[in-house]
Amino acid sequence: MAESMKGLKRTARCAEITEEYIGQKVTLMGWVAAVRNKGGIVFAVLRDRSGTIQIVAEDSDPRWGSLKTESAVAVTGTVQKRAGAVNPNMKTGSIEVIPEELRILSVAQTPPFEVKDGIDTREDLRLKYRYLDLRRPELQRKIIMRSRVVQLIRDFLSGEGFLDIETPNLIGSTPEGARDYLVPSRVHPGAFYALPQSPQLLKQLLMCSGFDRYYQIARCFRDEDLRADRQPEFTQVDMELSFVDQEDVIDVNTRLLTFLLEKMPPVMRSLGFDEELIRGIEASAADLRENGIGRITWQDAMDRYGSDKPDLRFGMEIRDVSETVKGCGFGVFTGALENGGVVRGINAKGQGSMPRKKIDKLVDTAKTYGAKGLAYIAIHEDGTCKSSFAKFMTEEEMQQLIAAMDGQPGDLLLFAADRFRTVCAALGALRLVLGEEMGLIDHHAFRFVWVVDFPLLEWSDEENRFMAMHHPFTMPNEDDWQKIDSDPGAVRAVAYDIVLNGTELGGGSVRIHMDDVQEKMLEVLGFSKERAEEQFGFLLTAFKYGVPPHAGLAYGLDRMIMLFTGSDSIRDVIAFPKVKDASDLMMRAPSAVDAKQLEELSLSIAVKE
RNA sequence: GGCCCAGUGGCGAAGUUGGUUAUCGCGCCGCCCUGUCACGGCGGAGGUCACGGGUUCGAGUCCCGUUUGGGUCGCCA
Numbered sequence: 015m016a017e018s019m020k021g022l023k024r025t026a027r028c029a030e031i032t033e034e035y036i037g038q039k040v041t042l043m044g045w046v047a048a049v050r051n052k053g054g055i056v057f058a059v060l061r062d063r064s065g066t067i068q069i070v071a072e073d074s075d076p077r078w079g080s081l082k083t084e085s086a087v088a089v090t091g092t093v094q095k096r097a098g099a100v101n102p103n104m105k106t107g108s109i110e111v112i113p114e115e116l117r118i119l120s121v122a123q124t125p126p127f128e129v130k131d132g133i134d135t136r137e138d139l140r141l142k143y144r145y146l147d148l149r150r151p152e153l154q155r156k157i158i159m160r161s162r163v164v165q166l167i168r169d170f171l172s173g174e175g176f177l178d179i180e181t182p183n184l185i186g187s188t189p190e191g192a193r194d195y196l197v198p199s200r201v202h203p204g205a206f207y208a209l210p211q212s213p214q215l216l217k218q219l220l221m222c223s224g225f226d227r228y229y230q231i232a233r234c235f236r237d238e239d240l241r242a243d244r245q246p247e248f249t250q251v252d253m254e255l256s257f258v259d260q261e262d263v264i265d266v267n268t269r270l271l272t273f274l275l276e277k278m279p280p281v282m283r284s285l286g287f288d289e290e291l292i293r294g295i296e297a298s299a300a301d302l303r304e305n306g307i308g309r310i311t312w313q314d315a316m317d318r319y320g321s322d323k324p325d326l327r328f329g330m331e332i333r334d335v336s337e338t339v340k341g342c343g344f345g346v347f348t349g350a351l352e353n354g355g356v357v358r359g360i361n362a363k364g365q366g367s368m369p370r371k372k373i374d375k376l377v378d379t380a381k382t383y384g385a386k387g388l389a390y391i392a393i394h395e396d397g398t399c400k401s402s403f404a405k406f407m408t409e410e411e412m413q414q415l416i417a418a419m420d421g422q423p424g425d426l427l428l429f430a431a432d433r434f435r436t437v438c439a440a441l442g443a444l445r446l447v448l449g450e451e452m453g454l455i456d457h458h459a460f461r462f463v464w465v466v467d468f469p470l471l472e473w474s475d476e477e478n479r480f481m482a483m484h485h486p487f488t489m490p491n492e493d494d495w496q497k498i499d500s501d502p503g504a505v506r507a508v509a510y511d512i513v514l515n516g517t518e519l520g521g522g523s524v525r526i527h528m529d530d531v532q533e534k535m536l537e538v539l540g541f542s543k544e545r546a547e548e549q550f551g552f553l554l555t556a557f558k559y560g561v562p563p564h565a566g567l568a569y570g571l572d573r574m575i576m577l578f579t580g581s582d583s584i585r586d587v588i589a590f591p592k593v594k595d596a597s598d599l600m601m602r603a604p605s606a607v608d609a610k611q612l613e614e615l616s617l618s619i620a621v622k623e
Numbered sequence: 624g625g626c627c628c629a630g631u632g633g634c635g636a637a638g639u640u641g642g643u644u645a646u647c648g649c650g651c652c653g654c655c656c657u658g659u660c661a662c663g664g665c666g667g668a669g670g671u672c673a674c675g676g677g678u679u680c681g682a683g684u685c686c687c688g689u690u691u692g693g694g695u696c697g698c699c700a
Contacts, residue, residue, distance in 0.1 A: 048660080048661095048662095050658095050659050050660065050662055050663095051656085051659095051662095052656060052657055052658070052659060052662075052663090053655070053656040053657065054656075054657040055656095055657040055658065055659080056657095056659095057658075057659050057660065057662085059660075068659090068660070070658080070659090072657070072658095083650095096658085097658065098658035098659070098660090099658070099659085099660085101659095101660055103660085104660075107660085124633070124650075124651060125633085125634095125650095126633060126634075127633075127634050127635090127650090128633095128634065128635095128649075128650065130661095133634075133635080133649095134634085134635055134636090135634055135635075136629090136630080136634090136635090136692070136693090137692070137693070138691070138692045138693085139634080139692095141692095188700090190700055191699080191700035192698085192699050192700070193698090193699085211699095211700085214700095236699065237699095238698055238699045239697085239698060239699075241694085241695080241699085242693090242694070242695095244699070382626075382627095382695075382696055383696075384696090472700090481700065482700050483700075484700070485700045486700070488700095539700095583693095593691095593692070593693090594692070594693070594694090595692090599692090
């Protein structure tokens with residue numbers, strides 16, 4: 015059935031053949047993408063990772079007419095100018111190969127779905143046969159692009175003096191933060207390694223060792239629920255620098271991103287990406303080259319966009335109307351204010367005639383983010399209003415509120431009154447929903463922003479204590495540090511995120527290098543001396559031997575590639591992704607293991623009901 | 624853990640207020656076709672309607688449960 019390729023050597027990939035090859039003999043190897051048997055003449059399409067080329071078999075091997083698609087074959091033949099019509103949609107559309115020899119290296123069964131672009135096959139089936147799905151050109155180019163981008167990142171960072179240093183994947187567990195994946199130790203019964211959530215502590219130690227500028231394309235593991243942009247294992251572009259401050263990190267990373275955006279378009283073009291997407295990247299590259307990347311403080315981002323990862327592709331900013339409605343007759347507003355909350359709104363321009371049903375859906379959206387409801391004013395074209403709360407307010411109060419929101423005839427004003435965080439979450443989410451529905455988002459635009467001045471701490475109702483917003487080694491803002499006891503929540507951190515189109519691409523911080531500040535920080539976080547010593551002792555000790563001031567940043571590579579390739583999910587840019595419940599549909603992992611393996615690990619299983 | 628969406632030949636879909644033999648496109652198989660490229664023509668095979676239970680004279684359709692995926696909230700220092 016399967017034939018040997020003995021004596022044959024591939025001379026080029028399919029789509030690398032150009033008109034310059036006309037008259038030359040080539041040997042191509044790839045997969046049968048299509049067979050069009052016209053009777054006396056057979057047109058076959060051969061595909062490999064470069065693309066496709068047409069083979070025209072006439073008075074040749076009779077097997078050409080009955081080739082099974084997706085079979086792996088080798089073809090030796092001569093390149094010629096097309097005898098028939100040129101196909102302008104094909105890179106090799108002006109040439110074809112007249113075969114002399116066909117070797118069927120491996121016959122394919124009929125695949126469970128058609129291996130071509132534009133299919134709408136359920137993702138679970140595609141994931142079960144991921145190796146076939148990955149043959150499809152649209153996935154091939156994404157995976158290839160990922161490799162190219164990684165290479166560009168390495169080129170840039172290497173040129174900037176960064177060293178690529180690997181850190182271990184079997185490390186100690188630190189319960190702070192995300193859940194760890196644990197690996198049992200055979201030689202230490204009852205003891206476990208953890209897989210790293212990030213190389214954070216190790217890269218800080220590398221700074222202590224003097225490696226100055228480090229980077230790593232690091233696999234990270236977090237045992238948390240999945241999302242379209244979250245996988246249990248994912249890849250970070252991780253970096254750390256010594257003797258630097260925030261400005262140095264932002265500078266080198268702004269240049270890195272500019273470099274990527276400038277270098278990507280020709281690569282993407284040769285891989286056949288959507289031209290509009292490429293133009294968007296080119297426009298963004300020009301913008302970054304000229305203007306750099308803008309900045310917004312965390313507070314500003316929350317106030318104006320209701321999010322610490324604002325999507326700047328459109329406006330519709332949130333406005334605070336707490337002052338305006340103070341003392342009005344609407345109890346929901348005044349009640350929220352009395353409890354220390356805020357009243358804020360967004361103006362959906364031109365949506366004043368939105369049907370009640372749609373408004374109700376917006377209310378439901380707000381509720382999923384913890385808001386108890388949503389108040390609205392629909393301003394009709396004739397200037398009259400329909401409002402859910404007009405009866406509680408005087409006409410004058412209504413007019414003041416509308417004026418505060420810059421409400422014009424035809425607008426829809428939506429208000430949330432609650433705690434600051436809840437109002438931000440609800441209006442931030444509504445803004446995104448409305449921006450999408452109203453067609454305000456340019457899907458080919460790339461809008462970067464640095465979000466700076468994050469809070470150092472975040473109150474956790476669940477833990478009933480302050481938690482580190484970034485991590486416990488984040489440098490507090492010097493100007494705020496004296497408030498660490500009186501008003502810990504008001505202390506800002508020297509932490510920053512890079513945000514693209516409403517997605518957090520990466521984040522980092524300046525790290526604490528003074529042991530007194532670090533000790534105080536751990537104390538505020540509720541670590542006893544003993545527990546701090548137990549978990550981070552090696553780091554705290556290292557800091558006693560001459561730690562340099564250092565800072566760093568880590569990108570989510572998968573998300574970056576997702577956005578750059580115009581994908582909706584990081585599953586599209588990961589060769590073998592896992593599904594929502596963190597299992598692998600192809601390998602059927604995770605799975606039970608032999609009793610013998612468990613015994614070696616001194617483990618027994620007690621499944622909870 | 625909560626909420627929402629989906630599951631109908633290999634793939635994608637249609638299937639009306641519950642009513643005859645479950646329809647269409649792609650793919651697959653056979654025959655024909657010497658310039659096709661979303662090839663075309665003729666013919667054919669292929670279905671536990673995700674699974675289990677219930678309501679009913681009768682269920683792809685209604686109800687309950689389960690399951691497999693997707694989205695999302697919580698979670699993700």
